Amino acid sequence: MGYTVVNPYSGKVLKKFATLSDAEVETALNKAEEFYQQQKKVAVAVRAEKLKRFGAVLLKNKEKLAREAALNMGKRLSEGRGEVELCAKLAEYYANNAALLQPKPYSYGAGKKAFLEYHSLGIIASVEPWNFPYSQVVRVLAPNYLIGNPVVLKHAGIVAGCAELLEKLVQEAGWEEGAFKNLFVSHDQVSKIIADKRVQGVALTGSEAAGRTIAGAAGKSLIKSTMELGGSDAFAILDDADLKLAIADATAARLRNSGQVCTSAKRFIVEKAVAEEFIEGIKQTFAAKKMGDPLDETTELAPLSSHSAAVGLQTQVDEAVQHGAEILVDGGVVEGQGNFFKPVVLADIAPDNPAYRQEFFGPVAQVFVVENDEQVVALANDSDFGLAGAVYGKDEERAHRVASQIETGQVFINRPSGAYPELPFGGVKNSGYGREMSDLGLYEFTNQKIIVFN
Numbered sequence: 001m002g003y004t005v006v007n008p009y010s011g012k013v014l015k016k017f018a019t020l021s022d023a024e025v026e027t028a029l030n031k032a033e034e035f036y037q038q039q040k041k042v043a044v045a046v047r048a049e050k051l052k053r054f055g056a057v058l059l060k061n062k063e064k065l066a067r068e069a070a071l072n073m074g075k076r077l078s079e080g081r082g083e084v085e086l087c088a089k090l091a092e093y094y095a096n097n098a099a100l101l102q103p104k105p106y107s108y109g110a111g112k113k114a115f116l117e118y119h120s121l122g123i124i125a126s127v128e129p130w131n132f133p134y135s136q137v138v139r140v141l142a143p144n145y146l147i148g149n150p151v152v153l154k155h156a157g158i159v160a161g162c163a164e165l166l167e168k169l170v171q172e173a174g175w176e177e178g179a180f181k182n183l184f185v186s187h188d189q190v191s192k193i194i195a196d197k198r199v200q201g202v203a204l205t206g207s208e209a210a211g212r213t214i215a216g217a218a219g220k221s222l223i224k225s226t227m228e229l230g231g232s233d234a235f236a237i238l239d240d241a242d243l244k245l246a247i248a249d250a251t252a253a254r255l256r257n258s259g260q261v262c263t264s265a266k267r268f269i270v271e272k273a274v275a276e277e278f279i280e281g282i283k284q285t286f287a288a289k290k291m292g293d294p295l296d297e298t299t300e301l302a303p304l305s306s307h308s309a310a311v312g313l314q315t316q317v318d319e320a321v322q323h324g325a326e327i328l329v330d331g332g333v334v335e336g337q338g339n340f341f342k343p344v345v346l347a348d349i350a351p352d353n354p355a356y357r358q359e360f361f362g363p364v365a366q367v368f369v370v371e372n373d374e375q376v377v378a379l380a381n382d383s384d385f386g387l388a389g390a391v392y393g394k395d396e397e398r399a400h401r402v403a404s405q406i407e408t409g410q411v412f413i414n415r416p417s418g419a420y421p422e423l424p425f426g427g428v429k430n431s432g433y434g435r436e437m438s439d440l441g442l443y444e445f446t447n448q449k450i451i452v453f454n
């Protein structure tokens with residue numbers, strides 16, 4: 001298996017990379033292990049400084065990074081720039097919060113003292129998806145670098161150019177050899193890496209299927225894992241919602257990154273009193289999006305990441321319609337150059353329709369009309385996923401009550417779901433487990449060791 005980059009707009013093959021040999025993987029693991037051993041003697045503050053430098057290098061190379069993402073997986077330039085800025089903020093957040101690794105005092109018995117210390121664990125394998133080719137990597141890399149865990153990356157095949165560039169920028173920031181290594185490896189080699197005794201953790205962001213395989217491999221090796229998997233987030237519109245805001249945010253949240261976002265608003269659950277107006281609003285905004293080259297600043301909707309992604313999404317839509325779904329906005333695969341997919345809005349999706357339980361990873365929205373808050377919660381929770389969600393309503397206490405009852409990892413009130421370095425990010429149910437970003441993300445792969453005094 002090799003790694004091939006195909007421009008989603010032109011269909012042209014841009015770059016090809018050979019898969020590494022097992023000997024090359026062994027060399028990379030040896031270097032990573034050396035970094036782990038050496039860094040035990042280095043103060044956290046030293047790595048914090050280098051994290052800051054990495055953030056600055058990312059910002060300096062913002063245009064280059066955004067262009068590479070556009071060419072690898074079709075991200076619009078403005079969205080690519082936003083992703084790079086998030087990466088820089090992540091680096092800065094962890095650089096500025098090294099104090100989170102200070103020992104935490106505990107006491108036991110009649111006031112006897114103890115301290116919880118945070119230590120590095122060893123090599124962390126990071127298996128990442130193409131849809132956020134930089135920030136998904138940096139979410140794992142930044143906290144683990146701070147603690148002193150080396151990271152070896154297995155990136156998605158289609159964004160090999162992004163993986164290569166990110167590695168170069170880490171080098172430009174002056175990080176130690178072994179701190180971060182991109183590996184062009186096969187799935188079998190990933191299993192071998194996870195089975196290696198020096199590897200002490202694995203972080204996956206990807207599909208449910210990959211989650212089951214990688215979590216299984218981690219379980220076999222008895223190492224810690226975090227799973228950031230798919231979602232079918234509820235976007236609830238209560239009858240007192242600011243509809244102008246809800247319509248604008250629902251459209252932006254569903255069509256961001258051409259709909260290829262794990263925490264995208266995939267199910268609009270709207271209360272009957274405001275349903276007609278909401279539906280009319282999104283019909284217009286969805287249909288009005290201008291499709292085009294991701295490198296063209298005026299493009300509003302870029303092609304999907306690959307031809308197979310577009311074909312797979314069309315199959316899901318066709319199946320949904322065959323099972324009785326109504327088409328509110330008609331779209332789908334656009335024949336001709338580029339993996340274009342015109343936005344689709346579906347309604348009347350019954351619980352026995354396969355679409356009811358699936359994740360649609362592209363510009364396809366589902367609309368459900370319900371009577372009251374209780375039905376909002378019941379429908380939001382009738383899902384195999386639980387990654388994020390949003391609740392829109394002017395009465396914040398009421399919106400908060402609804403948000404608290406949704407079985408998910410994150411809920412945003414009167415704003416679309418997003419990623420913030422200061423806030424924990426992760427899911428429940430088939431959306432996975434563990435948290436990235438914030439203090440929680442830092443502690444996922446640390447040895448939290450208690451030192452107890454008599």
Ligand code: NAP
Pocket residue numbers: 127128129130131132136154155156157158186187188190191205206207208209210211213214227228229230231261262263359361387427431
């Ligand atoms: P994917 O096919 O599961 O791929 C994700 C990564 O896992 C890629 O690097 C892929 O490598 C690798 N991989 C897949 N199967 C593997 C196996 N058996 N052994 C070793 N490595 C394996 O997912 P995707 O299609 O790229 O990404 C879309 C999915 O990710 C969606 O479900 C989305 O919701 C989810 N996602 C979740 C989050 C989150 O934070 N929760 C964020 C973004 C995306 P190859 O490319 O070489 O196959």
